[in-house]
Amino acid sequence: MPTILIKNAEIITMNEKEEVFIGDILIENDRIKAIGKEVSAQGIDKVIDARNRTVIPGFIQTHIHLCQTLFRGKADDLELMDWLKKRIWPLEAAHDEESIYYSALLGIGELIQSGTTSIVDMETVHHTDYAIQAIAESGIRALTGKVMMDKGQEVPERLQEKTSESIQQSVDLLEKWHMYDNGRIQYAFSPRFVVSCTEELLREVGHLSSHYNVNVHTHASENRGEIAIVEHETGMRNIAYLEHIGLANERLILAHCIWLDENEKRIIKEKGVKVSHCPGSNMKLASGIAEIPHLLEQNISVSLGADGAPCNNNLDMFNEMRLAALIQKSVHGPTSMDARTVFKMATIGGAKAMGMAHEIGSIEVGKKADLAILNLQDFHSFPSYGVDPISRIVYSASKSDVETTIINGRVVMENRIIKTMDKHTVLQEANIAIGRLSKRITTLI
Ligand code: GUN
Numbered sequence: 170m171p172t173i174l175i176k177n178a179e180i181i182t183m184n185e186k187e188e189v190f191i192g193d194i195l196i197e198n199d200r201i202k203a204i205g206k207e208v209s210a211q212g213i214d215k216v217i218d219a220r221n222r223t224v225i226p227g228f229i230q231t232h233i234h235l236c237q238t239l240f241r242g243k244a245d246d247l248e249l250m251d252w253l254k255k256r257i258w259p260l261e262a263a264h265d266e267e268s269i270y271y272s273a274l275l276g277i278g279e280l281i282q283s284g285t286t287s288i289v290d291m292e293t294v295h296h297t298d299y300a301i302q303a304i305a306e307s308g309i310r311a312l313t314g315k316v317m318m319d320k321g322q323e324v325p326e327r328l329q330e331k332t333s334e335s336i337q338q339s340v341d342l343l344e345k346w347h348m349y350d351n352g353r354i355q356y357a358f359s360p361r362f363v364v365s366c367t368e369e370l371l372r373e374v375g376h377l378s379s380h381y382n383v384n385v386h387t388h389a390s391e392n393r394g395e396i397a398i399v400e401h402e403t404g405m406r407n408i409a410y411l412e413h414i415g416l417a418n419e420r421l422i423l424a425h426c427i428w429l430d431e432n433e434k435r436i437i438k439e440k441g442v443k444v445s446h447c448p449g450s451n452m453k454l455a456s457g458i459a460e461i462p463h464l465l466e467q468n469i470s471v472s473l474g475a476d477g478a479p480c481n482n483n484l485d486m487f488n489e490m491r492l493a494a495l496i497q498k499s500v501h502g503p504t505s506m507d508a509r510t511v512f513k514m515a516t517i518g519g520a521k522a523m524g525m526a527h528e529i530g531s532i533e534v535g536k537k538a539d540l541a542i543l544n545l546q547d548f549h550s551f552p553s554y555g556v557d558p559i560s561r562i563v564y565s566a567s568k569s570d571v572e573t574t575i576i577n578g579r580v581v582m583e584n585r586i587i588k589t590m591d592k593h594t595v596l597q598e599a600n601i602a603i604g605r606l607s608k609r610i611t612t613l614i
């Protein structure tokens with residue numbers, strides 16, 4: 170991999186001291202080799218002149234469904250259980266190998282273009298190999314896994330799995346892909362949510378997660394109807410049940426966590442469970458507003474994710490950061506969620522959730538080179554004089570300000586051109602694929 174020198178950038182490090190200064194970053198292979206006011210080195214292959222540019226740690230989104238990107242705009246204005254049963258499950262059931270591949274590339278293209286360098290991704294029941302192939306080719310960093318669903322009502326036949334098969338297929342994918350490309354891709358067991366999974370499956374996932382030392386990624390306490398189903402079936406609230414069956418630990422990443430009682434918050438805190446907050450999705454699916462200031466007060470790990478394209482309908486971290494701040498202010502007052510807190514959730518907070526804070530999430534010597542270079546020289550983000558750079562990014566900047574994205578020391582986008590895929594082909598194939606899926610399902614969408 171070439172040696173890259175980024176010169177004269179405003180660097181927002183997000184290191185312990187949260188230092189911001191103008192200087193240079195030297196990247197050698199996949200890592201940051203040096204940072205300073207002026208860095209010089211020999212044998213540099215590429216110099217990026219970043220005068221008047223801002224370099225930030227790449228965003229880390231801890232809840233994404235790449236397999237759903239093709240469904241953007243196909244499932245608007247519905248609540249969670251209807252959204253799943255009427256639209257998302259039939260569409261996921263209709264997926265084929267090629268449609269999964271292009272759905273993933275479409276999503277990754279959008280993520281890279283908007284400065285996201287790492288994701289925690291949940292695929293569907295079938296063809297996950299093809300999504301991971303797209304992840305492998307695109308250069309994005311991902312913790313990913315096939316969704317597991319061995320129970321539930323109104324689930325299309327094609328998504329209904331036998332417990333043992335779901336587990337075997339997950340283990341096969343793990344053994345094939347976990348730690349691929351020097352750890353850029355990692356596997357996470359991904360039971361969909363308690364409503365979709367038997368106790369037997371969830372208990373086995375707990376054992377396997379401990380055996381392989383990998384994460385478990387699931388949805389929990391997103392919607393009041395979902396919680397009512399769990400309570401009816403188990404006699405317990407959602408998080409209490411997850412604890413009861415042995416899943417509540419520091420490897421568990423829970424998307425949403427909107428409706429928690431005090432006991433569930435205690436479990437999350439004491440067991441070190443990670444919460445992925447998805448404000449755009451939570452509002453669009455009318456799920457509710459998560460009590461994030463309260464969770465942060467208790468030192469619970471909270472990070473951000475856009476969720477899937479059909480419940481957002483973008484995968485843009487700038488949008489998620491803005492919403493994360495504004496929704497809390499509207500309920501809890503102007504200081505309840507400031508720009509710095511949100512920016513931490515979007516960067517180092519995501520790294521902590523992935524168990525990778527020693528590798529990513531900040532710009533520091535020795536860490537992986539996962540960065541976004543922003544051009545904030547425009548009407549919408551001026552004036553800059555005397556303005557906190559983090560305020561500019563969270564409240565004024567937008568995805569089109571991302572000029573260059575580097576992941577694992579590789580320039581995956583430069584001057585807004587994605588280098589690891591052909592945009593025209595991906596857009597064209599995405600349309601062809603969703604056309605094919607729409608014909609395949611009987612539900613009128
Ligand atoms: N709960 C179970 N499955 C899903 C999903 O695909 N998206 C969201 N937002 N919530 C879920």
Ligand code: FE
Nearest residue numbers: 388424476477
């Ligand atoms: Fe989700």
